Amino acid sequence: MIVILGAGLAGLSAALHLKGKEYQIFEREDEVGGLCRSVTQDGFTFDYTGHLLNLLHPYTQELLKELLPDLLVSHQRRSAIYLGGKYIPYPFQANLWALPKEITKECLFGYIQAYCGEANAADDFLGWIYQVFGSGIAKHFMIPYNKKLWGVPLQDISLEWVEKFIPRPTLEEVINGALGIKLKGFGYNQEFFYPLRGGIKILPQALASRVGDIHLDKEVESIDTRKSVVVFKDGGEVAYSTLISSLPLDELLHHIVPLPGEINDLIGYLRYVSVLNINLGVKRDRLSDYHWIYYPEAPYPFYRVGIPSNLSHYMAPEGTSSLSVEISYLHSTPPSVEQVREETLSALISCGILRDDDEIVAEKILMIKHAYVIYDPFRRQHLPHILQFLRSQHIYPIGRYGLWGYATMEDAIMQGRDIVEDLP
Numbered sequence: 001m002i003v004i005l006g007a008g009l010a011g012l013s014a015a016l017h018l019k020g021k022e023y024q025i026f027e028r029e030d031e032v033g034g035l036c037r038s039v040t041q042d043g044f045t046f047d048y049t050g051h052l053l054n055l056l057h058p059y060t061q062e063l064l065k066e067l068l069p070d071l072l073v074s075h076q077r078r079s080a081i082y083l084g085g086k087y088i089p090y091p092f093q094a095n096l097w098a099l100p101k102e103i104t105k106e107c108l109f110g111y112i113q114a115y116c117g118e119a120n121a122a123d124d125f126l127g128w129i130y131q132v133f134g135s136g137i138a139k140h141f142m143i144p145y146n147k148k149l150w151g152v153p154l155q156d157i158s159l160e161w162v163e164k165f166i167p168r169p170t171l172e173e174v175i176n177g178a179l180g181i182k183l184k185g186f187g188y189n190q191e192f193f194y195p196l197r198g199g200i201k202i203l204p205q206a207l208a209s210r211v212g213d214i215h216l217d218k219e220v221e222s223i224d225t226r227k228s229v230v231v232f233k234d235g236g237e238v239a240y241s242t243l244i245s246s247l248p249l250d251e252l253l254h255h256i257v258p259l260p261g262e263i264n265d266l267i268g269y270l271r272y273v274s275v276l277n278i279n280l281g282v283k284r285d286r287l288s289d290y291h292w293i294y295y296p297e298a299p300y301p302f303y304r305v306g307i308p309s310n311l312s313h314y315m316a317p318e319g320t321s322s323l324s325v326e327i328s329y330l331h332s333t334p335p336s337v338e339q340v341r342e343e344t345l346s347a348l349i350s351c352g353i354l355r356d357d358d359e360i361v362a363e364k365i366l367m368i369k370h371a372y373v374i375y376d377p378f379r380r381q382h383l384p385h386i387l388q389f390l391r392s393q394h395i396y397p398i399g400r401y402g403l404w405g406y407a408t409m410e411d412a413i414m415q416g417r418d419i420v421e422d423l424p
């Protein structure tokens with residue numbers, strides 16, 4: 001029997017691709033979807049922060065067309081950075097024209113110096129920012145924004161993920177951007193898809209409708225690798241021949257009995273950022289035209305604010321708008337939710353998203369424990385040993401936190417597919 005732990009996108013995708021084989025899926029929550037879920041409250045639909053679909057592989061494009069026929073709407077990104085009281089179109093590095101002239105010059109000059117190879121070759125994220133963007137763009141956007149998001153020194157972060165997620169413009173694009181010559185959008189998310197209605201959760205729900213044997217409210221307590229048995233918090237057990245796990249890797253390892261001391265010692269090296277997601281329903285139409293806005297500056301506690309009601313008018317009742325505010329923190333130093341909520345509301349007013357007299361008609365606060373894996377030299381060194389150990393125990397991790405990476409929804413679906421081909 002193949003046992004799949006976790007009914008997020010990766011676990012559901014594995015089940016979908018296990019055609020004809022016997023399997024069972026076990027999920028802690030009372031619904032499928034994992035991070036790719038939506039909650040509905042007072043007529044508003046909120047995701048676990050904005051989940052936009054970038055489909056780069058023909059395989060997932062076809063699969064999603066089949067799973068969600070006519071339900072995905074294509075959008076052209078409308079995104080900006082709020083800086084010095086102004087909105088700078090995203091990506092910053094290709095829209096320097098929108099900055100005050102002396103900052104445009106500083107950023108352009110720094111970029112050209114870096115382009116000419118005056119910055120040292122980098123092997124950490126901070127060095128890479130200087131090497132690729134130069135000192136002006138680093139100072140005004142890249143460093144403050146990323147410091148806020150990651151909460152760890154940028155020298156500690158390694159580079160395996162950056163090229164896919166941070167658009168690297170050409171010299172011509174930066175110069176055009178500084179002169180205000182219109183560029184066609186670039187970066188992996190210039191066009192994205194989002195469900196017409198129901199929020200992002202309709203994707204895992206569509207997947208779940210194609211697979212069987214999903215057991216909800218089944219939280220893994222321990223995994224006995226000598227007997228090949230998973231034990232659940234409710235006392236139930238299931239025996240497996242192969243275990244596919246999309247549980248966060250650190251938690252999976254804590255469940256394994258017996259866990260060799262040398263693997264146990266590596267758990268502390270798996271570092272991640274958590275996110276406090278404050279969702280608000282506001283009684284005012286069209287608070288902003290953007291899909292999302294970045295906030296690099298210190299007075300704002302959040303690094304990003306999404307406007308879900310701009311993704312689909314079904315996300316919020318008529319005459320209202322919704323906001324999805326993201327605040328990052330390290331799990332070891334959780335914030336006071338009440339204090340951050342107060343600071344967030346006043347910061348939303350000071351940057352002009354909310355007005356003093358706006359009426360908040362819905363509110364949903366979500367805590368995302370594992371949000372962003374921190375890529376660092378420890379991850380690079382130790383992750384292969386952890387994965388190798390798990391395989392030796394017939395445990396096959398998949399998914400964003402199973403494989404401990406920066407996976408998108410599409411990646412999670414692909415990883416669920418690929419593991420099936422990879423099973424012995």
Ligand SMILES: Cc1cc2nc3c(=O)[nH]c(=O)nc-3n(C[C@H](O)[C@H](O)[C@H](O)COP(=O)(O)OP(=O)(O)OC[C@H]3O[C@@H](n4cnc5c(N)ncnc54)[C@H](O)[C@@H]3O)c2cc1C
Binds near residue numbers: 008049251409
């Ligand atoms: C802030 C944020 C924004 C994001 N935005 C985007 C975006 O715009 N576009 C995009 O493509 N991707 C985005 N992602 C990534 C996307 O959410 C993930 O790639 C995808 O949902 C991961 O699916 P998964 O199945 O790997 O993991 P998960 O969804 O985490 O699934 C794991 C499952 O395991 C279950 N589980 C955990 N512990 C136990 C246990 N002990 N027993 C039983 N079950 C358990 C969980 O409940 C969960 O259902 C974002 C992620 C975050 C954090």
